Amino acid sequence: MSPPKVVIAGAGPAGLMAAEVLARGGARVTVHDRMPSPARRLLMAGRGGLNLTHSEPFEALAGRYGARTGRLAPLLRAFTPGDLRAWADGLGQDTFVGSSGRVFPRALKASPLLRAWLARLDALGVELSLRSAWAGWDADGRPRFRGPDGVETGVEADALLLALGGATEARV
Ligand SMILES: Cc1cc2nc3c(=O)[nH]c(=O)nc-3n(C[C@H](O)[C@H](O)[C@H](O)COP(=O)(O)OP(=O)(O)OC[C@H]3O[C@@H](n4cnc5c(N)ncnc54)[C@H](O)[C@@H]3O)c2cc1C
Structure with a gap:
């Protein structure tokens, strides 16, 4: 039996932690984020010293x-x-x-932690798909992601995990 494929929407700390746990458990994991780089809010939090x-x-x-x-x-x-x-x-x-x-x-900042974390996830086989926004489901019930060209594509997955963060600061 092939390992389950899990798609995570949101590459903030919640999505990245879920990716780490799932990949360690044997799942094939892809993390999508609508932004061009992951964990931007975590990096912002790091400016205040990063209270863990x-x-x-x-x-x-x-x-x-x-x-x-x-x-x-x-x-x-x-x-x-x-x-x-x-x-x-x-x-x-x-x-x-x-x-x-x-x-x-x-x-007292997040960037070294994030760098090491992303390297660990890469070593675990976690894939990152950036500029890829979750946009609902397609007619076949697959999660749909919108790329930078505006085109929406259905993605095969055994499970979708939403880690989209809060709505208070939607721009980060
Ligand atoms: C200035 C500041 C200082 C902070 N200081 C601290 C601190 O010291 N300690 C602390 O614990 N917390 C701090 N926080 C809070 C902390 O940053 C958040 O609690 C944390 O980032 C939440 O993690 P998350 O993964 O749930 O959400 P987020 O970090 O918001 O990540 C959600 C991700 O989902 C992506 N996303 C959203 N919608 C879609 C979509 N449709 N498709 C694809 N991707 C999508 C977003 O681009 C984002 O990358 C601070 C926050 C700010 C703004």
């Missing part, structure tokens, strides 16, 4: 999600702040705890 997570005890951190703590705590437990720091460390991005308890990469 917080060092406070797990229960305090989980409690910050208020009414949604019950739903989110199992997800946070499955990938803890410690796991995130170890992941960044694995990309050569050592982290430190600031005076506020927040955790930052020692480089």
Whole structure:
């Protein structure tokens, strides 16, 4: 049986992390993004030092999600702040705890982390398709992507994962 093909729309941190996990699990993964380069918002976040997570005890951190703590705590437990720091460390991005308890990469920017992450994804066989905007589904139920020439093409996939980010800053 050939490995499942997963198409991800959105090359921000959510889409890239999903790509890493799925590729490690044996899936063939292509990540599409409508922009000409991936993770632009992550790079913007890096300008502020890139607050990756917080060092406070797990229960305090989980409690910050208020009414949604019950739903989110199992997800946070499955990938803890410690796991995130170890992941960044694995990309050569050592982290430190600031005076506020927040955790930052020692480089205080996102670009080295992103570079190492993209190299890792490339080594895992993840393909990037840039200037390729998810535009819905075609008549056969396949996800449709619009290229820079405006032409929309249906793409074969066993699964589509949408990681399109929020709508607050649609331009990045
Ligand atoms: C100035 C600034 C500072 C920040 N500082 C921090 C910080 O210190 N720490 C922190 O944790 N967070 C910070 N954030 C927030 C952080 O950047 C976001 O939470 C994070 O980028 C969200 O990741 P995401 O993958 O969900 O979405 P995004 O990063 O928004 O990625 C979504 C991707 O989907 C693509 N996309 C959208 N629609 C389509 C489509 N139809 N087809 C194909 N692609 C599409 C977009 O081009 C984008 O690349 C900051 C944000 C900003 C703007």
